[in-house]
Amino acid sequence: MMSYTLLVVFLLSVVFHTPTLSENLSLKPPEHDLFSGSLYATCRMRPNTQLASGMPRVYGHVLFKQTGPDEELQVKFKLHGLPASNSQSRAIHIHQYGDLSEGCTSTGGHYNPEGANHPLHPGDFGNFIAHNGKIRQSVDSKATLYGGLSVLGRAVVIHEKEDDMGQGGDAGSLLHGNAGGRLACCVIGISSSKVWNKSHL
Template sequence: MRMKQSAFYNHLALLFISHFFSQIQANHESCPLMLKNIESKVDDLWQSLLHPVALAAKDIKEVYAICEMKPSSTLEAEKPQVTGQVLFKQTYPSGHLETIISLVGFSESDNQARAIHIHEFGDLSNGCDATGGHFNPMNVSHPGHPGDFGNFTPKKGKIKKHRKNIKATMFGPNSILSRAIVIHEQQDDLGEGGNPASLINGNAGKRLACCVIGIGGKTLWQSTFLSLTGNSMKRNAKGSERKSS
């Protein structure tokens, strides 16, 4: 079925291009403008075929995604039972990706840095173990993968972070949509561990929790962002008061 759909879309694209070339032959004096128009329309066509969200994104500009974190079904009961959300926001077609990481489930005294990565498959059929390795479309060494987010240290049992300029994207053939996010038990050694695994996964250890990235709405992003930045402003204000006193 997929092969038939692919063949249909390829045929559609060829017909589309053929139509425009026939228009060029009929209007050869306006070739530069026609070629620019073709380039734009063909790009839009392929973007919509590669990932449907791109077509919708042209109208709404800002695209949002959500990943609902749950403990791995294969995780031992004594390990941290991490839940929460990882949110994304990006402007179509080439804006920088932003993320909000909002996780709970660590003990109050837990100060172990944890690695967070995007993994290749959105498959949770065998807990987080089914998500495969790191999402690595460019076939480069760790920590150069687009979903190598680095390390996050819980504070009072929570991880709350907002990051901009993430290397990954929600658009095109290397979209992170439908892939998995995994939080690991250990710290990412960022490729400096001195062994082969360091350049593959950062020796980050057991997979505690995971989720699959899907399209979301802006309401949750806005409320979470306001909560995060509001708390940060309050902490800064209290710090300024203490210094002034």
């Protein structure tokens, strides 16, 4: 009877086991082996369908590369359509949902799987200044393409204003940095290495 009880307890622990963070990150899609241990993703930026008249219409791509579950995520921004005469700093973030059914509004709030205050969300990329209407920049990010915390299928949003980096002194600052309206967005999808390798900033 004791051995039967132990067997039942063991089986239940397997069925209801909650993966740890390290176990989540170790889950690897088949593309990991296909591209020599790296994962690639892309996000095709398009203007918010709910955009007010007269606002900048931003197009372009956001590209991702990660060489392993324990490595930093490399991100390239290739965006255009911002005013050439305006040096306004713009915030870019990863948002929770890859849902564009109501334009960028339906992407939800910042992707924040660990309940942290802004700007400590994994997809808080910071502020970017366009030159001649274009953003051409690369950053390293704490977000990941691997495991249960993967940002695949989530959205990237470029905002109207500058991110106050959590220093605004109000509740909104700790949620979203008071970065204003959503100019453009896209959904992150897994890709081959081709787009990344052809991309030059």
